[in-house]
Amino acid sequence: MLQVSDVETAYGKIKALKGVSLSAAKGRITCLLGPNGAGKTTLMYTIAGILRPLRGSIRLDGQEIAGLTSAAIVSRGLALVPENRLVFPQMSVKENLEAGAYRRKDAAGIAEDIARMYARFPRLQERREQLAGTLSGGEQQMLAVARALMSRPRILLMDEPSLGLAPMIVEEVFSIIKSLNRDGVTIFLVEQNAHMALGVAHHFYLMEQGRVTFSGEPGKLAEDEVIQRAYLGTRRASA
Amino acid sequence: MLFIDLLQSIADGLLFGATYSLIGIGFTLVFGVMHKINMAYAAASVAGAYAGLTLLKLAGLPPLLVIIMACLAGAVFGLLTYVLCFWLIPLSHPLATLMSTVGMLLLIDEIVVHLTAGMPVNYPTVMGGMVSLGSFLLRGDLMFIFTIAVLAMAALMYLIYRTRLGLATRAVSQQPVAAQLCGMRLGQVNALTFTISGALGGIAGSLIGSAVGLLSPLLIAPLTVKGLIVTVIGGLGSIPGAIIAGLLVGAAENVFQFVRGVTERDIYVMLLLFVFLVFRPGGILGADPGRN
Ligand SMILES: Nc1ncnc2c1ncn2[C@@H]1O[C@H](COP(=O)(O)OP(=O)(O)OP(=O)(O)O)[C@@H](O)[C@H]1O
Ligand SMILES: [Mg+2]
Numbered sequence: 001m002l003q004v005s006d007v008e009t010a011y012g013k014i015k016a017l018k019g020v021s022l023s024a025a026k027g028r029i030t031c032l033l034g035p036n037g038a039g040k041t042t043l044m045y046t047i048a049g050i051l052r053p054l055r056g057s058i059r060l061d062g063q064e065i066a067g068l069t070s071a072a073i074v075s076r077g078l079a080l081v082p083e084n085r086l087v088f089p090q091m092s093v094k095e096n097l098e099a100g101a102y103r104r105k106d107a108a109g110i111a112e113d114i115a116r117m118y119a120r121f122p123r124l125q126e127r128r129e130q131l132a133g134t135l136s137g138g139e140q141q142m143l144a145v146a147r148a149l150m151s152r153p154r155i156l157l158m159d160e161p162s163l164g165l166a167p168m169i170v171e172e173v174f175s176i177i178k179s180l181n182r183d184g185v186t187i188f189l190v191e192q193n194a195h196m197a198l199g200v201a202h203h204f205y206l207m208e209q210g211r212v213t214f215s216g217e218p219g220k221l222a223e224d225e226v227i228q229r230a231y232l233g234t235r236r237a238s239a
Numbered sequence: 240m241l242f243i244d245l246l247q248s249i250a251d252g253l254l255f256g257a258t259y260s261l262i263g264i265g266f267t268l269v270f271g272v273m274h275k276i277n278m279a280y281a282a283a284s285v286a287g288a289y290a291g292l293t294l295l296k297l298a299g300l301p302p303l304l305v306i307i308m309a310c311l312a313g314a315v316f317g318l319l320t321y322v323l324c325f326w327l328i329p330l331s332h333p334l335a336t337l338m339s340t341v342g343m344l345l346l347i348d349e350i351v352v353h354l355t356a357g358m359p360v361n362y363p364t365v366m367g368g369m370v371s372l373g374s375f376l377l378r379g380d381l382m383f384i385f386t387i388a389v390l391a392m393a394a395l396m397y398l399i400y401r402t403r404l405g406l407a408t409r410a411v412s413q414q415p416v417a418a419q420l421c422g423m424r425l426g427q428v429n430a431l432t433f434t435i436s437g438a439l440g441g442i443a444g445s446l447i448g449s450a451v452g453l454l455s456p457l458l459i460a461p462l463t464v465k466g467l468i469v470t471v472i473g474g475l476g477s478i479p480g481a482i483i484a485g486l487l488v489g490a491a492e493n494v495f496q497f498v499r500g501v502t503e504r505d506i507y508v509m510l511l512l513f514v515f516l517v518f519r520p521g522g523i524l525g526a527d528p529g530r531n
Binding site for chain 2: 048049050069070071074075079080082086087088089090091095098099100102103147148151
């Protein structure tokens with residue numbers, strides 16, 4: 001569904017992605033692990049159209065999306081739940097959801113989807129008039145996910161959704177990821193929490209210093225090795 | 240009698256201050272979405288008032304419509320400022336757009352002086368008489384100005400808090416990356432914001448022209464300074480702050496004028512600015528980052 005080939009992205013002269021290739025299969029949960037500074041967020045922003053790649057190709061259902069604006073990419077059915085959630089702090093929960101549906105014109109469908117989000121995330125309904133900046137971290141994460149879903153994506157990218165959340169809330173976030181996937185949404189997930197991530201992923205990649213250095217299926221290979229590399233960034237002979 | 244006169248000057252100042260509120264809102268709106276100061280704003284507003292008058296005469300319309308013409312012209316000048324001073328210039332260089340807007344300010348000033356040979360032009364006044372309100376006498380033209388300014392602010396509030404484009408404007412000013420992820424286009428929102436602030440500026444310029452009874456390029460410098468003062472006192476990025484600060488500065492300057500005379504007036508306005516910068520640098524309603 002999503003194919004990234006040989007993508008390079010730089011900040012000024014410094015290349016953060018040095019030729020990344022990977023793919024996320026339709027209907028699956030694909031996970032990208034890697035230590036701090038590996039370039040995971042850079043890759044997510046490049047796919048979502050916030051950053052422009054220097055070279056390489058990004059295909060969504062076979063169509064090239066590299067270099068398109070984020071507005072065009074959202075319209076094609078790809079949404080990103082960004083690192084640190086980035087909710088609109090001075091807007092109500094409801095307005096955040098409306099913002100997520102910005103590219104849509106079907107008022108009735110939007111209202112229906114907002115109701116659906118409230119059903120899926122009851123805590124958002126309770127707080128629908130509250131300013132998003134005053135929500136707890138967990139609630140903000142739910143809101144960021146719901147906002148991304150408001151664009152009716154076929155593929156959802158999530159950048160460290162468990163960041164800074166208490167273990168109970170992390171469990172909740174992962175159960176949401178699984179249930180979204182059961183509903184047919186393809187998921188491409190970046191995580192530091194390798195243990196949790198490998199629990200839900202069908203396939204995973206390991207990224208280090210701007211390159212994909214390992215790819216495989218959870219359980220098959222020594223998870224400890226992967227987790228150690230994801231956390232510590234230790235460089236060993238390739239697995 | 241003196242007390243009544245003082246109250247009278249406060250009332251007049253508050254009414255006239257609504258035009259400062261509009262100018263302050265214009266600065267603040269642009270700062271909100273772009274985090275840049277548009278130094279050409281007050282100049283473009285005065286130019287909008289001139290262009291509005293010219294359009295009115297060309298089309299042979301009744302004097303009251305000068306405000307609408309100035310609003311349209313101001314919107315065009317706002318968009319033009321965006322294209323010339325922001326869109327064409329790399330935003331990553333912090334000083335570049337500041338310099339481009341200062342250049343635009345001086346350019347507009349020169350063009351106005353050139354086209355009018357430096358002479359003031361008469362501006363249509365609306366409701367010249369007095370309106371009595373109990374024991375108060377209020378200038379009809381100031382009441383009119385105030386009413387129009389309040390209507391313009393109400394329209395702006397509606398646009399920002401009740402429409403889809405307003406949602407995008409707020410989203411971009413609060414969290415530009417997330418706004419893009421929602422499918423909002425930064426360039427489009429920026430252009431729209433400049434157009435709207437330009438329209439408000441055109442209205443403010445024409446209201447000032449009709450209160451004074453004439454337009455002169457000499458209005459540009461003080462209006463730029465007062466617009467910035469209002470923005471600072473109100474808190475950069477805060478629309479309600481700009482509204483309150485505009486009224487406050489309008490009232491304060493009239494009181495200073497009443498107490499100390501017109502030649503000393505702006506000295507005290509500047510002192511007021513410094514008082515705010517020292518004790519409340521974030522403004523009345525702006526986010527106060529505290530002092531370090
Ligand atoms: N705006 C920026 N300007 C310059 N360099 C940047 C910028 N953002 C990221 N980088 C650099 O690019 C590299 C990759 O950063 P990125 O944020 O993509 O890593 P990450 O894998 O998401 O890390 P983390 O797990 O900490 O979120 C890092 O070396 C970082 O310093
Ligand atoms: Mg990251």
